[in-house]
Amino acid sequence: DTEVTQTPKHLVMGMTNKKSLKCEQHMGHRAMYWYKQKAKKPPELMFVYSYEKLSINESVPSRFSPECPNSSLLNLHLHALQPEDSALYLCASRGTGVEKLFFGSGTQLSVL
Amino acid sequence: GQQVMQIPQYQHVQEGEDFTTYCNSSTTLSNIQWYKQRPGGHPVFLIQLVKSGEVKKQKRLTFQFGEAKKNSSLHITATQTTDVGTYFCAGIKAAGNKLTFGGGTRVLVKP
Numbered sequence: 001d002t003e004v005t006q007t008p009k010h011l012v013m014g015m016t017n018k019k020s021l022k023c024e025q026h027m028g029h030r031a032m033y034w035y036k037q038k039a040k041k042p043p044e045l046m047f048v049y050s051y052e053k054l055s056i057n058e059s060v061p062s063r064f065s066p067e068c069p070n071s072s073l074l075n076l077h078l079h080a081l082q083p084e085d086s087a088l089y090l091c092a093s094r095g096t097g098v099e100k101l102f103f104g105s106g107t108q109l110s111v112l
Numbered sequence: 113g114q115q116v117m118q119i120p121q122y123q124h125v126q127e128g129e130d131f132t133t134y135c136n137s138s139t140t141l142s143n144i145q146w147y148k149q150r151p152g153g154h155p156v157f158l159i160q161l162v163k164s165g166e167v168k169k170q171k172r173l174t175f176q177f178g179e180a181k182k183n184s185s186l187h188i189t190a191t192q193t194t195d196v197g198t199y200f201c202a203g204i205k206a207a208g209n210k211l212t213f214g215g216g217t218r219v220l221v222k223p
Contacts, residue, residue: 100145106154
């Protein structure tokens with residue numbers, strides 16, 4: 001299994017809603033990432049988890065709250081988002097001693 | 113902070129022609145990676161370059177890492193319609209642990 005699975009694929013939410021994005025991998029990777037990608041722009045790093053501990057937070061607003069319940073799962077909890085937060089949210093994982101990232105297919109988020 | 117720039121932003125190529133996209137970093141990199149993102153898709157890893165001056169080939173794709181480890185290039189020969197997509201370089205700063213993506217080169221192929 002060389003896949004990173006993200007759900008849901010599409011999400012529409014209002015500014016007062018609370019929702020969660022989910023990411024799962026079964027490759028035994030111990031580093032997991034959240035990236036945000038706006039249309040026609042490169043992925044921008046949001047968070048990095050290493051061995052289930054948050055190791056990098058790129059000054060992301062607190063309305064985005066990451067969680068890594070175990071080595072296979074990564075969540076991104078969303079609350080009180082703004083329309084400008086609409087984007088493709090990509091999860092990625094990386095194996096130990098390996099640099100390349102495996103990306104999931106992303107969640108296309110629209111905030112109304 | 114570290115910046116990774118790519119040129120050109122857009123590349124319109126006639127099918128069968130060659131083209132090159134360039135990647136430049138403001139800092140020395142420990143390694144550089146290339147990813148391809150098809151329209152509506154997600155980035156997919158193509159290759160990693162680690163050594164100064166390294167050249168790697170994958171069929172019609174040739175990747176090069178500069179001697180100073182601050183720039184890289186991707187050359188595609190005999191472009192096909194399957195080459196359509198955005199090609200990103202991504203670098204890790206020497207003694208760093210964060211992968212920074214360049215702005216990407218969006219490739220359109222004219223049949």
